Every structure is written in C-alpha cells, then in structure tokens.
Amino acid sequence: MELFRSLAVLAEAPGPQHAGIGRLLGLPGAPDAAEYTEVFGFQLYPYASVYLGPEGALGGEAQDRVAGFWRALGQTPPQEPDHLASLLGLYATLGDHEAADDDAARRALWRHSRKALFWEHLGSWIFAYLHKMQEVAPPYFRAWARLLQVALTEAARELGAPDRLPLHLRDVPAMTDPRAGGLTPFLDGLLAMVRCGVLLTRADLARAASDLGLALRIGDRRFLLRTLLGQDAWKALDWLAGEADRWAVCHLQVRRLSEEIAGFWHRRAAATASLLMSLRDDLNGMEAHVRDSVTPAQGAS
C-alpha cells in the first residue's frame, strides 16, 4: 500500500520531499512546479467529479457521493474528498487496516470497503485519465502515470471485477444532439467525459487546431470548441469524431479488468462518434446552431 501512498503524494503540488520519493520510485528527474501546474492545473484536473459528474466540472453530486463514502467509513471528508491524492491515500489506509486486522470478519469488511472505493470512485474513471496523461504530460508525470496505471491494474486484478456498474455511471445523461437541444448543451456534453466517453484537454484542442490548420483562440475549452466549430464545422466535427472513435477503442483496454465499466465507456464514446459523424454529414443543420450561438462580439474579438 505504501506505493499508492507515495504515488498519491506525487499528485500534490511538488515540495522539497517529492524529489526523493520520485527517485525511490525510479521516476526520471525531479517534479517541476511549473510542469505540475500545467498538467494538473490546466490539462487534467485530478478530481474524480470532473470525470464522473454530468457537468464535467469540479464538485456537484459526484463529489458529494465521494464525500458520502468517506462519511460511510466514519471519517470526516477532507476539503477535497475526490482529489486523486485523497482517494489514493484513503485506498492505502484501507489496505493497511485490512492487513493489520487480526479478525477475519473485520478484515473482510476492510477489503470490501477497499474494493468499493476502488471501483466506485477510482477505477470508474482513472484508467482513461492516466491514458490521457501519458499522452500529454512531460516525462516525469508520464512516468508517474504509467507507474500508477500498473499499480492500479494489479490492484484491480487482486480485487476482482466489480459486481455491478458503479453508481456514478448509472443513469447518466448522454450527449444531446445540438439540432434538438442547441449548441451549448452539446458543448457541455463534449466536455463531460461521463456523458461523451471522450476526454478532451486543452492540449487536445490545441492539437486539433494545429491538425486542421485552424486558429487557436485564447479561452476556456468551451470557447475553443466553439471557435473551432465556427471556423470550419465540418473539419472540427470530423476531427472530434475521430477522437471519439479512438476513445471507443481505447476504453476496451479496461475490459480485462471490468467488462461492465469498459462497456459503459466504450458505448459512450462510440455513440458520440456516431453523433458527431451524423452532424458532420448534416452540416447545414449544425451550422445554423453554430452561427446562432456565436454572438458578433465574441466573433469579433
């Protein structure tokens, strides 16, 4: 469990002790504060609620659910109950309790709690997150993500597959079709991984602009998407559909750990790819929404 605890610490802002811990784990070099900020503060926010909540944002019901898990264990939820470091730390603590308890029945309870934590609040999203981190992060955090992925995969095997789909993934609204619901909910859906099955970072959108030869505007991801669509909707939708396709395949890698979870994510991404392609092929209907939703002032800046 110590490995999880040390990997958890490395998901926090780097301090003087981090370099030593990283060396122990064989990570290359030392964590750089600016790189940390870029990765965790701008690309891949380390909060479960961002990936499990239908809003695609920090907090909300998803975070409440994680906080409820802490309370169910009799613990006061920390300020950020769904921060990856908090979750990994809790996972390690539960593992320690399990290992230290002489009573078989209580040990089973600890294990049950650990398994529940793992699949409900970690395994339900973390593999996609780590996959993306290995794509966009600089070497130090790429290596960190790789190591965490290996450790979590081993943990998943040791715990066995979950009995059922995690609560976060049940009854989650899917993507909305902009032709029926308008552009804004559509964009919201594209930025909420649990709704679209796709994890889009700022770096991805910068790559999109570069791949498509479109201008990259300064702003939040929603704005970036909007401006890409505004510049060339066909290209943007085509690119996004390709991304969704890629994610549909990628999610299947988790199938060997949990069919249900992998299936959920795969279906979400595949449905998104399908929707995006249909939008691409129905550009007139799509463009009207793009036009209507981009105000002159926004377009002019």
Place this chain on the structure above:
Amino acid sequence: MDVRNLNRLVSAARREVESRGETFYPGPSRIHLAAFPPKERWDDWVELDSRAWPGRVERRYMLVPTTCFNCESACGLLAYVDKDTLQVRKFEGNPEHPGSRGRNCAKGPATLNQVTDPDRILYPLKRAGARGEGKWVRVSWDEALDDIAARIRRAIQEGRRTDVMYHVGRPGEDGFTERVLAAWGVDGHNSHTNICSSGGRAGYHFWMGLDRPSPDHANANVILLVSAHLESGHYFNPHAQRVIEGKQRGAKLIVFDTRLSNTATHADYWIAPYPGSEAAIFLAIANYLIQHDLYHRDFVRRWWNWQEYLASEHPDVEPTFEQFERMLKGLYRDFTFEFAAKESGTDAAVLEEVARVVASAGTRLATHTWRSAAAGNLGGWQVARTLFLLNALLGAVATEGGTYPNAWNKFVPRPIYMPPHPPVWNNLAWPPEYPLGIFEMSHLLPHLLKQGRGRLDVYFTRVYNPVWTNPDGFAWIEVLTDERLIGLHVALSPTWSETAFFADYILPMGHGSERHDLHSYEQYDGQWIGFRQPVLRAARERMGEQITDTRKANPGEVWEENEFWIALSWRIDPDGSLGIRQYFESKEHPGQKLSVDEYYGYIFDHSVPGLPERAAAEGVKPLEFMRRYGAFEVRRTIGPLHEEEVPAGDLQEMRVDRFGRVYSAAPARPSPNIVPQPAPESDADGRRPVGVDVDGKVLRGFPTPSGRLEFYSSTLARWGWPEYAIPTYIKSHIHPDHLEPGQMPLISTFRLPIQIHTRSANAKWLDEIAHTNPLWIHPTDAARLGVRTGDLVRVETEIGYFVVKAWVTEGIRPGVVACSHHMGRWKMSEGGQRQMMATVALERGSGGWKMRRERGVEPYASSDPDTAKIWWTDVGVHQNLTFPVHPDPISGMHCWHQAVQVRRADPADRDGDIAVDTEKAHQVYLQWLAHARPAPRFSPDGTRRPYWMMRPLRPTREAYRLPEPRIPTPAR
C-alpha cells in the same frame, strides 16, 4: 516494473526516515488547486476582462501578494496588477497565507475601493486657518518633516520626553513603531486598546501571563464563543473557517451573544444573557465541573498555583492538593445554575445542559472572548478570567482542540536594531490611578490634559480616529482645538476622519497595498509571518526597476510609515549627536539611511528559521521569496510549550522557591522570536526565572510570576484588589441593581460583518451593503414605548442623548437595546469623505455641544462614476459622542455598555441629532476615577506598575519607581 518491490522499497525508506524522527511524507497540499491561480503563473496570469463582456478582452496580470489592512486578522491578499497599465484591478485571497489560506471576507477585496477612493488624501496637507476650521494648503513632505522633526528634537533636547506621543488605532505590524519611539527615548506610545480589548486581555493576562487566547477551533470538540466571532472580531476570518471545520468534524458550537448575530444562528446553543452576567454563567459551569469531579485533576494539580493560594489565603491549613480541592468546592458552591439563571435571565436547565456539553469537551475545549462582554461591563475582565477557568479546569490549555497562550502561536522576528528602553514614564498614558491597566489609558487623555497633568507638544494620531471612535468625542475636540494642550497634531491617515479635521498636518500614508509591514498573529497552532508590501513597487521591481522610495510607486505622494519614520528620525538627529540616528542607519552602507529592503532583508536572512532554506530551494533570496509569496509558515504544531523541559545548560546556580518557581543564573539565550512576553521578576540575587518544578522536572511553564497558571493572582492581591485575586463575578455597572427606573442597557459595541470601525468608510462596496445603525429594540419594549420600526427615538445617556431610528426585532433580548458603533460618520463642510460622512452643524453653547445633521450623503460627480449612483442618504448616528468614559478600575478598559432611557423622539428631533454636556462628562470621569486604587497608595514595592506585566513600550526599570507618594490634584 515490480510493484511489490517498489512497495517494499518505499516502506523501508519511510521507516528509516521516520525512525530519525523526521517526516517522510509532506502534509497534503494546502492549496485548493481549482480555486487559485497557480503560483507558477503569478508573473503572467491571463484573465478575460469581465467588464468587456461579451467581448473577450485578455488582461495580463502580475499577481503580487500583500496583507489586508482593514481589521487585525491580516489576511493575505493577492493584488492583480495589470501589466499594461500598472494599476491594481482587483484583490483576491492569497492561497500561500497560512492564516487566511486564500479566503477573505468582503473587506479584503474592498481594498480596491480604498485605493481608488476619489476623496482620499494624496498629498501632505497643512492647516491654513484655525484648527478644525477646514482650511488646508498642500505642503511638501520636506516642509512637514522639517517642522515636525524640529519640534521633537527640541522636546528631546529640553528633556520634555513625555511631550511626544504617538497614538495608534490599528497597529497592523509587530513593534516597528515602538522601536522608533524607544530609539527617540520617549515613552510616547499610546494605543486604542483600552477602548477595545483590555478587559479581555486582563482576564487572560492574570491567568497565564500572556494576554490573548489562541483557540484551536478546527480540532475542538466544543467551541465556546462570547461574541459574534464567526462574522467579526479579531482574526475572525481565519478563526471562522476553522470554527466551521471544527463543526464539520462534529464539534458543538456554543455562542453567548445578547443579539441574534450571524454567529448565533450557526450555534448549537445560543445563550442570550442579560449583558454582564456572562461571568456568573461561567462560574456556574465551573462549579458544575468542580462539584461533579469532572475537571482534569492532574492538570489542575500540576499547573495551577494552588500552593501559592493556600499559602497566601489559608496559611494555617495543610498545603496539600486534596485540601485545595476541598476548598475549591467551597469557593464556588454558591454559583449554582439557579444563581446564574437569576443573573442572566436564562433558564437554569439550559445552562446545565450547556455545562454538560462543556464537560464533554475534555481537553478539546476551544474558547474565545475578546471585546463583547469583556469590553462592555465594569469587571468585564472577569468574563475572560472565568471563561479561561473552564479551560484550566478541563486541562484544555495548549492541547489539540484547546486554547493556547497567544505567544506560542506567534512569531515576531528579531529586527536589525533593538533600541534600549526609554528612561521616562509618561503619566498621560499610564496615570498612577491604574497601575494594573492592561494598556495605556488612552480614553482618559482629554481629561488628563484638562486636569493639567501634562501637555503634548507633538501628538501623532496614526490610523486612529478618537473623536469618532472613543467615548466622549466632544472632550477630544475640546483638547484638540486647544493649542495650549496639544502643540502640534499630526494625523497619519490615508483618508479623512473626524480626528484628522482637527490636525495641523495630515500626512497621507498608504492603504494595505501601499506600505510595508511585518506581522504574525495567533490563528491556529502554528507560527507564521505575513509581509505587507506596496504592490506597485513590488511589481515594478519584478519588472526590473529599482525603487528606493515607495512614494514613487504609490498614488500622489502617498508614503508608507517605515520610510517616513526613518526619514523623520534622521531629521530629528541629523548628525547623530542625540544617539537616535544610529538605529536608522544602514549596516551595509554606514552613514546612509537604512532602506526598507535592508531592514526586511536582514530580518528574513537572519531571524526567520527555515526561510533562507526555503527561499534557496526556489533559487531566490529570502526577501524576494517574501515579496513573491507574502507569507511564510515558520512552524506548525507547536504543542504544549509549558511541558517542555528546561535544558540543563539553562540551569546554573539553580534556586527553587517554596512554590516550585525555578531561577537560574544562566544568561538568557537570544531568541530569533521576540514575541512580546511578560517579564516575571528575578529573584533577590538576580537569577532569572526559567521554569517551574513539576513533579521533580524543571518545565518551562507559563510566563507568570509563579510560572504556573494563576488561579490565584498575587499581583491583584498585593496591588490592592485581594477580593478579586481568584476568578469571580463582578456585577456590571449596568446590572439591574444599578439601573434607575426606566433605564435599559444599551449594547453599543457590536460590529457589522462588513465594516471595520472608520477604516472601511471609503469602501463603496461595503458602504452600499451597510450604511446605517438603527436601534435594535424588542417588540415588547417597542410596544411599551409605542415605537414602530423607522420611528425616531431619543436615547438618553448620562451626559446627553442621540436620536436614532428604531428597528423592532426579536433578535435582541427584551429589556436591552443595541446599536452598532460603525456608523454616524460626519464632516463639518464639503471637504472630507463623501460616501459615508453626513454634513453636520456643530454648536457649542453653555449647556454643552449639539450636533445636527444638515445633509446626508448624496450622489456626486467624481473620477469614480459609481459615486453618482449613491442611492442612500442615511449614514446612521454617532452614538459614541454621548458616552462618558467608564474606566474599569483594574483593567482600565472603557466599559462601553450604557444605562439609557429610551423614549419617542420629540417633534423637533431629527435623525442623528446629538446633545452632550462635556462638564457632566468630566464629572462622570471623576466618579469612575474615584473607584481606582492608585499606585502611590497601593503599590507594594514603590513602583508604578508590576514590572512583570506586559506593556507595549517598556521603559527602563528605574522609570518604574514612583517619584513621590502623591496623587495629582484635579485642576478643576
């Protein structure tokens, strides 16, 4: 990649590191990642301009930390300096600040209003007509400095070292100005504390030597607040967030407040006692703990000075702890819940339930009182003393979740120079009648001057507005306009105030983002320093400019005080012959002025443990680190310092007195932390007290004469107050026994959560939210008086009356009225601050003074378009003018509560009307003075004051000696 091997590897490394007593894992990041711009981006932070919406206009900012200068909490701020215009566009919280942790109340961001206030004072002004006439001319800093310096130099040369006085409201720093005065050799420090917190401080001071509590709310099981501390008060923001954390952990919150404050609404138990009865309730709770043997017996045995109590009060009984326990049961047995219920008007069963909750806290009882009841009542200091009794009974002192002595959670780094103690005693600040007064008797200054006890040749008011803030403001006007009593009045103020109107010079000093200060406050079990800095100067320096005079970066010719005092001191002693200049000279460049960079650079290089290393890890110098982050946590988790063993090296020629106080001939080790501490006396042979013998070990103990917690104060007993030597109950001056028929208590001290005395009146956002102060009155009282909300009522005090609108509310206890003190700002002409100051007519006749509001506030054109949108006219009433001084004879605290008659206003009365007879006010002063027990009659050792007690600026030991056993005779 073998996961198991890595597990083993990390486990082994952790065991190895922790076996050395070191920490392997750092604590979790304290920064809420999603809420603050990451510090790596503070040099170039991009945001869209909200005002340009729906356009998307990028703004590039440099984020520069500073510290809020509104209340005393000193929360961290981040100034967003526009890199294109070099203007501050907003202030938000500084996540690197250990106390406030990135969170602020409304007043912090409103610093922007103060900076951009179109009515602020930007240049030095000198009066052109008579004092108070309102005529001013702009002068240069050189002219002002030369004039002031010449007068001070003359006073020093002529041996008139008590003729110079500096009177401070909000200090906002830790000791800089005290050292300036010490360097001048004048006992000229005066503070506002006796209208603020002396009552609370006294209760703590007599218990533990230190005069402030530092409750660990976040880890408490039970939190007991005697105030509206969640929304206002000292350190309320840093404390409030920790109180809420405590509540989240399941702590119970008990609030004592006669009003239904916002804090009361968050309480599990809200007690609204009759004002002044709080100590009776605490004693009833204490009695419950004692009679049911619920107290921490071993803590009481080890840490209370019960042996001294028995020896002094019961010398004939066997001095055993068991004997003391028997006595303790007897001492408090009359303080039953029924007695407390009778005094407080609160149901006895409720009090008993609260007592059970307190008892359940164990050593996790966090308690706090500061102003409130301790500041309102005669004997209010017993509120703090009896409240801390609960901590002392439960052993909840310096424990996790308990209450710490403040100095243990505060770090004041040793500066570059430490001037000697001044060799004089100033009777205008420390009159002989109040030898135990906790701070200067500042509220009595007008009366002491009128009595002919002294004269002030140069009088500085600094961020202080006694005409408005203090009781008896007309008496202040009378002395401020009398040049025979005050030769030169210099107001150091960033903005207009009722006191600045009566100045000879108004010298503009910077707001929180325009000045340097260093401070540390007790806000949790840790020690930190916060660095206030002029943010535009810091921003320009980060861009490569070199700025040595803060005026060059501040608006207009606004200065900061560090540089001002250094410059003034050089002009007082230009050639160094007075021995003053040496304390303001550069060490790096002898013969040149000390710069603020060198001053703070020295401190950060030499006196803050861990800071140089931390800065080096980031590749910067300590000063640069502090300019970049604004705060540094020196240490976290201090723990029970009193339990620390005194090192053997500190025990030379040790002597232990009969109560276990340990004295040593070993010299004191210089500490980098010079946090103010009491100075317990040495023994007859000059050995200094270093600790206390507890069960055969020499432990550090508390900085009291006995080294223990002083349940029994030999100081009180020896200096004329033996009846109050142990925690007890003193009936307030507004106790029902003391009221005349028809009188009610008026609570006048409470704050509004988003205002802070007069400091926030030029913050337009705050003014719009809160700008008036109606009289809270219960429906039953309103019905009796025939008053409805909005009706005018006349509130009659001992010396006059004020007219105010009524607010009928069940949020106040029946039989009590309340009026917040924040409001009622005024000016006599068109000049001045226009957002919150009504224009008034002042009239002085044979019957005293009258004030009538001629106009409320109104919209006006200025550089800020928002001033044309002012929609309110009512700015409340200045009730403090109608209060005489009520100095508590022991603590010196002004006892704010008033016994008043409330009635419907006369037809001719207008909102805001005030009438005061200052002759009567002086008579009330004399009546209260008569209750004092003066040092010349009661001093046990021929000194003016117990030397061990704290004093902001401590004179030499010789100055403590009483010159002659005589009390000055009143001149009138």
